Amino acid sequence: xxxxxxxxxxxxxxxxxxxxxxxxxxxxxxxxxxxxxxxxxxxxxxxxxxxxxxxxxxxxxxxxxxxxxxxxxxxxxxxxxxxxxxxxxxxxxxxxxxxxxxxxxxxxxxxxxxxxxxxxxxxxxxxxxxxxxxxxxxxxxxxxxxxxxxxxxxxxxxxxxxxxxxxxxxxxxxxxxxxxxxxxxxxxxxxxxxxxxxxxxxxxxxxxxxxxxxxxxxxxxxxxxxxxxxxxxxxxxxxxxxxxxxxxxxxxxxxxxxxxxxxxxxxxxxxxxxxxxxxxxxxxxxxxxxxxxxxxxxxxxxxxxxxxxxxxxxxxxxxxxxx
Numbered sequence: 001x002x003x004x005x006x007x008x009x010x011x012x013x014x015x016x017x018x019x020x021x022x023x024x025x026x027x028x029x030x031x032x033x034x035x036x037x038x039x040x041x042x043x044x045x046x047x048x049x050x051x052x053x054x055x056x057x058x059x060x061x062x063x064x065x066x067x068x069x070x071x072x073x074x075x076x077x078x079x080x081x082x083x084x085x086x087x088x089x090x091x092x093x094x095x096x097x098x099x100x101x102x103x104x105x106x107x108x109x110x111x112x113x114x115x116x117x118x119x120x121x122x123x124x125x126x127x128x129x130x131x132x133x134x135x136x137x138x139x140x141x142x143x144x145x146x147x148x149x150x151x152x153x154x155x156x157x158x159x160x161x162x163x164x165x166x167x168x169x170x171x172x173x174x175x176x177x178x179x180x181x182x183x184x185x186x187x188x189x190x191x192x193x194x195x196x197x198x199x200x201x202x203x204x205x206x207x208x209x210x211x212x213x214x215x216x217x218x219x220x221x222x223x224x225x226x227x228x229x230x231x232x233x234x235x236x237x238x239x240x241x242x243x244x245x246x247x248x249x250x251x252x253x254x255x256x257x258x259x260x261x262x263x264x265x266x267x268x269x270x271x272x273x274x275x276x277x278x279x280x281x282x283x284x285x286x287x288x289x290x291x292x293x294x295x296x297x298x299x300x301x302x303x304x305x306x307x308x309x310x311x312x313x314x315x316x317x318x319x320x321x322x323x
Contacts, residue, residue, distance in 0.1 A: 003186025257283025
């Protein structure tokens with residue numbers, strides 16, 4: 001997952017270590033099954049022939065179901081079918097790239113930047129995506145541990161939601177391990193029970209410009225939290241600055257004017273989904289979208305400006321003097 005994973009239990013009980021071991025194994029299993037960077041993973045094998053049926057582990061089957069649900073619930077703004085656009089822009093290996101890497105050439109970039117019809121489902125009244133195209137409808141058949149999937153003819157990337165699901169499932173394992181727990185996977189987290197100071201968990205919202213001091217500190221209890229940011233996953237493609245947060249309506253990196261978006265929601269996987277969806281609104285539209293959806297969100301513009309939604313404000317216990 002190209003992320004540092006932290007698992008922590010406060011006031012651990014007698015079975016805490018076995019709970020931690022199971023939580024760690026969940027991340028390994030998700031990596032084995034849902035990574036597009038491992039050519040032997042179940043997802044990579046399914047992506048080689050996305051129009052065919054494939055027998056897969058339950059982990060991948062559930063991840064495809066969850067990704068399909070997120071695709072519909074967000075009106076298509078969350079779209080795992082950005083796989084090919086990511087590869088075309090040069091995100092064909094795990095980041096960070098080495099300094100000086102040459103990623104794609106000008107002809108490739110012109111091809112993916114060409115205007116095209118959006119491929120989005122009809123939104124369910126909560127977003128502003130196109131209503132012209134049919135939704136992605138992968139098929140999943142599950143009978144116990146025997147699962148089969150059909151990706152409906154399109155290669156998919158499960159990077160963000162895969163990590164969010166791993167956080168969700170790991171949190172379930174740690175829920176009874178002690179008085180409180182933390183799961184953190186590179187900015188996607190779940191926080192339950194009491195934190196180290198005896199109240200909720202205090203979580204810093206980092207400065208995407210690289211500052212050492214957080215911009216905000218949140219206090220979270222029994223909730224998930226995720227950040228979509230371009231701080232680490234950005235690069236030059238034939239001299240063009242690009243990043244991994246692709247807008248499925250255009251095939252281009254989205255979120256004009258934004259550097260990072262953080263969402264706190266009850267579930268870690270949905271925190272990830274909504275942070276990506278809000279990022280694509282760009283600096284001009286994020287406040288309106290966050291308020292309309294009732295999301296607890298904080299965002300940082302490329303100009304350093306920090307904003308928070310009304311639902312996020314009660315969770316903020318500290319703001320940098322520079323905010």
